[in-house]
Amino acid sequence: MKSILGRKVGMTSYFTDDGRFVPVTVIEAGPCTVVERRTKERHGYDAVALGFGVLKRRRVTKALAGHYKKQGLEPARYVREFRDDIEGLDVGSSVTVASFEPGDRVDVVGVSKGHGFSGGIKRHNFSGGGASHGSMIHRQPASNGDTNAGRTTRGSRRPGHFGVDRTTQQNLEVVRADAERNLLLVRGPVPGAKNGLLVISRSRKAKPAGANS
Numbered sequence: 001m002k003s004i005l006g007r008k009v010g011m012t013s014y015f016t017d018d019g020r021f022v023p024v025t026v027i028e029a030g031p032c033t034v035v036e037r038r039t040k041e042r043h044g045y046d047a048v049a050l051g052f053g054v055l056k057r058r059r060v061t062k063a064l065a066g067h068y069k070k071q072g073l074e075p076a077r078y079v080r081e082f083r084d085d086i087e088g089l090d091v092g093s094s095v096t097v098a099s100f101e102p103g104d105r106v107d108v109v110g111v112s113k114g115h116g117f118s119g120g121i122k123r124h125n126f127s128g129g130g131a132s133h134g135s136m137i138h139r140q141p142a143s144n145g146d147t148n149a150g151r152t153t154r155g156s157r158r159p160g161h162f163g164v165d166r167t168t169q170q171n172l173e174v175v176r177a178d179a180e181r182n183l184l185l186v187r188g189p190v191p192g193a194k195n196g197l198l199v200i201s202r203s204r205k206a207k208p209a210g211a212n213s
Contacts, residue, residue, distance in 0.1 A: 001089060002099050003082040003201040004029045005052035006184060008110065008192055014175055014185055016102075022187050024175050027108075027198055029184040034093040035073055038081070047083045050095060051076025052197075078197055085202065097184045100177040105203035109168045110191035118162035126157075167191035171203045 006029030014024045036049040055075040060068075068075045071091050089095070100106075120126040120141040129137035145153055152158065169190050176185040190198060 001048075001082070001085045001095050002104065002106070003050070003084065003199075004095055004097065004099075004184075005032050005050055005078055005080055006030065006198045006200055007053075008190060008194055008196045008198055009183075010194055011189065016175060022175060023189075024185040024187055025190045027184040027186060027190070027200065028182055029198075029200060030094075030096045030182050032095045033073060033076065034089050034091050034095070035068070035071060035076055035079060037089070037091050045083065046086065047081045048086045048089050049079050049081050051079050053077030080199055082201065096179055097177040097182060098179040100174050100184060102174055102176055104174040105171050105206035106174060106186065106200050107168055107170045107203050107205075108172055108186065108190040109166065109199040109201075110196055112163050112165050112167045112191045113193050114163040116162065117160065119159045120157065123159065123162045124157040171205050 006027040009026040009028050011023060011025050013021060015021055030052065032050040032052045034048050035051040038045060038047040038049070040046050051073070053076060055077040057075075060075045064075060073092065115122065119139055121128050121139050126141065128139050129135055129142075131138060141158060144156060144158070169188070172190070173187040174184065175187050177183075178185075184200065186200075192198065
């Protein structure tokens with residue numbers, strides 16, 4: 001199964017076996033435990049729920065504690081469902097980075113960093129106005145469109161809340177999978193801050209072998 005949950009550790013650089021010096025993101029991925037198996041007969045679809053991390057006892061509700069006790073497992077802090085490559089996985093099975101190999105392509109999902117309330121230049125990459133003396137508009141947004149509408153048109157690019165969005169980086173290359181230390185090295189940046197939760201799965205837009213990365 002080439003799907004796993006992980007925690008962003010940070011970025012570094014790495015020499016590959018073929019001599020490339022590439023920037024990589026270090027992800028502490030797994031080990032994840034299958035905490036529930038959903039079947040088409042009972043739930044309407046086939047999937048497995050992977051648990052990652054340890055949940056403090058005081059944060060476990062009675063209903064959740066009863067569910068894990070019935071499964072014979074420890075409560076997990078994060079739980080996510082996956083529907084691909086789940087053959088042979090039952091409750092209690094472990095998923096590690098050993099299933100990944102250098103050269104694999106993955107999609108990484110995370111929550112982007114928050115920037116609070118931001119202006120148009122920072123949020124939408126506006127060019128801004130003149131910077132010399134006499135210009136009264138440096139970083140302010142320009143016209144908002146129709147003045148007769150009496151409202152802001154939906155979809156207008158304006159100042160506002162920036163960040164904290166579910167973001168997916170597609171088709172990233174796996175540079176190394178260290179099963180002994182549960183580390184996954186992925187070429188390039190991934191969404192979110194350090195220690196943020198990441199969902200790694202097989203890429204849906206993998207490039208053919210030999211294509212430029």
